[in-house]
Amino acid sequence: MAETFSxxxxxxxxxxxxxxxxxxxLTRFDDVPVHEGRYHxxxxxxxxxxxxxIIVRELMGLQDAVDVSxxxxxxxxxxxxxxxxxxxxxxxxxxxxxEAYFATDPGYEDRVSVPVLWDKEQHAIVCNESADxxxxxxxxxxxxxxxxxxxxxxxxxxxxxxxxxxxYDGLNDGxxxxxxxxxxxxxxxxxxxxxxxxxxxx
Ligand SMILES: N[C@@H](CCC(=O)N[C@@H](CS)C(=O)NCC(=O)O)C(=O)O
Numbered sequence: 170m171a172e173t174f175s176x177x178x179x180x181x182x183x184x185x186x187x188x189x190x191x192x193x194x195l196t197r198f199d200d201v202p203v204h205e206g207r208y209h210x211x212x213x214x215x216x217x218x219x220x221x222x223i224i225v226r227e228l229m230g231l232q233d234a235v236d237v238s239x240x241x242x243x244x245x246x247x248x249x250x251x252x253x254x255x256x257x258x259x260x261x262x263x264x265x266x267x268e269a270y271f272a273t274d275p276g277y278e279d280r281v282s283v284p285v286l287w288d289k290e291q292h293a294i295v296c297n298e299s300a301d302x303x304x305x306x307x308x309x310x311x312x313x314x315x316x317x318x319x320x321x322x323x324x325x326x327x328x329x330x331x332x333x334x335x336x337y338d339g340l341n342d343g344x345x346x347x348x349x350x351x352x353x354x355x356x357x358x359x360x361x362x363x364x365x366x367x368x369x370x371x
Contacts, residue, residue: 344363347360
């Protein structure tokens, strides 16, 4: 029998979608030791959050500095996997991305998500939050970039942060909140909010 989809721990008391907090966040970007070849990026082409890390890596010209592996975009209940044919982990030969999470914290129990920035020296995840990974690539990693572009000018940071806040809530995460909400009157408001976000972005 087909299993019913469940939000599990990402379900709020009222059934609404509540995204789990990414466990490995970066607060100070200039504290991250930066040198070529130290980090590896794990992504899925099926993930819009991972897309932005791929895009910023390309825009900055960080392809030589940070290598990348793709998980299979089709997954089963074992989560993101390396199934061969371009979906391999060249560093460890892992079969599942969960192995990166357990190598970093053997007691890890939350969702195993992409993108993941892996530190080869510490043998641990350094960050699993796309917003932080792109900020890191655009700032601290600039000296490693083959054609750095200024994506994050200091003078515009407050404006960038404010823009990120409403696009995250109204659009990026907003579509999940709307799509995963039960069709009760109160939660249908999530859909309207998402549409308002789309209009504002236009
Ligand atoms: N806040 C995270 C969210 C990443 C995220 O939700 N990734 C999804 C794919 S689009 C994922 O890996 N989900 C796996 C799961 O929830 O089991 C980020 O932006 O990096």
